[in-house]
Amino acid sequence: MIRLLGLTKTFHPGKANETRALNDVHLDIETGTFLVLVGANGSGKSTLLNMLAGAVFPDRGSIFLGDRNLTRLPDYARSRWIARVFQDPLGGTAPELSILDNFRLAALRGTAKKLRIGTTPGFRLQVRDRIAGLGMGLEDKLDQPMGTLSGGQRQALTLLMSVMAKAEVLLLDEPTAALDPHAAQKVMETARQIIVEHGLTAILVTHDMKEAVTYGNRLVQMHRGHILRDVSGAAKQALQPEAIYQWFLSDKA
């Protein structure tokens, strides 16, 4: 279970552009939950996700994953439990490295990278098998640099990479924002499948309301640094995109 206790964060304190990004946020997320996080720009959802990843530290409050206190742990140290897919398809992969090398690093997420050749024929076969499962025909291009692939292909591979090493939490930061609708759907279906197969706790930040109602079993709306709505179970399943649009409109007023 992920437990967020009183997370507070102010950017540029004492300056003209001071922003209270998070204001005393409490949130418990049960293991296996697929939580969708929505909110207007500046509502704090990205800050919250970055804080979970360890890229941003809270001014006050703490973050627990099970019994482990992650609050002060930097991102690279948290990576043992937390995998991350970025909005920018370029962010989650190394463009100059081959697909195989990218997967090798992903398989070592959160563990020591030793002075030995890890891209063995056995490893190559394992990666081939997994990539073949995507049905994108990429399994024959393992030595191709990642940068030569399309955004959708890279994002789908990033998702596969996220479960190359054992993970407990998957953070999806608008993973489809840069993709065309078809690629976006493919990526989201891959994500859903991976989350179920590996029993992950997932958090998806999205601006796409259709995506927000289609995926996940809990939906949290953030507004000005705190949690405004929290819907799960049957209520979440019954949500329509129009309803969320209405929330956004009424919050502005």
Added chain:
Amino acid sequence: MIFFVTALILGLALSAMGLGIFITMKIFKIPDITTDGSYTLGATVTALLLLQDWPLLLILLCSMTAGALAGVLTGLVHTRLHIDALLSGILVMTGLYSVNLSLLGRSNVPFVGKTTLFQQIQWFDKPIFNELLLVTGIIVACVALLAYLLRTDFGIAMRATGDSPAMARALGINSKGMKVIGLAAANALTALSGFLVAQYQGFTDVSMGIGIVLVGLGSVLIGDALIQWTGVSNIALRLLLIVAGGLLFQLVLALALSLGLHPNLLKLITTVFILAIVGIPRLLKRQTA
């Protein structure tokens, strides 16, 4: 003929530095110019220990360690104090000038009567071929070692650090530590060049490193052009092309000198040559665009 073989030997001796600059510039995408200082530092340590008749292997290790420490210093200034990489390099390089001068005691130290690396084997009648063989062996060993290192899990992590910092951190790579290690390795290789060149020319001079970073940069730029042109992605081949770039660079300089260029103009020619390598493709690109 002899003239060009000499250029070849010098080119090979300097290509260790080229490999170092390849690490910082192409793998980590950091502009590091600690080079001028760490090159002379390698030569300085070589001079001091050679005069005390230390075994060559130990001198090699000490020179490279000294260079690595200079790189660590630049790395720490850059990553811990968040000072721009270029400025960090300039600070360490400038400081090293005084360190080198103090260590040497005077500006020029010749190795008169000392047996240098280049007198170690006598397989050929002409000493110049022995020298060529020796330095080739050392550079081949460097390339082989580096190619292996960059293909290991650690090496892939190194390459990812420069290629995609966000991804590297998300995958549990301590990018700050990695940069420090990369700068250490690069400057150890640069010091190796100092070790080789000092013994080849038979003296260490405190100003021998001034502007030397451009020579390394030149070999990386030419080597990179060769890489783009041939389209190789194999890391060992890429490293070999960087070495080839360094050789080409020295041969062009040798050619310029043999055509009667005054040695005083050498640095200016170096600058113009690199400007041409960097500038001409851009001008061409602008015309086609």
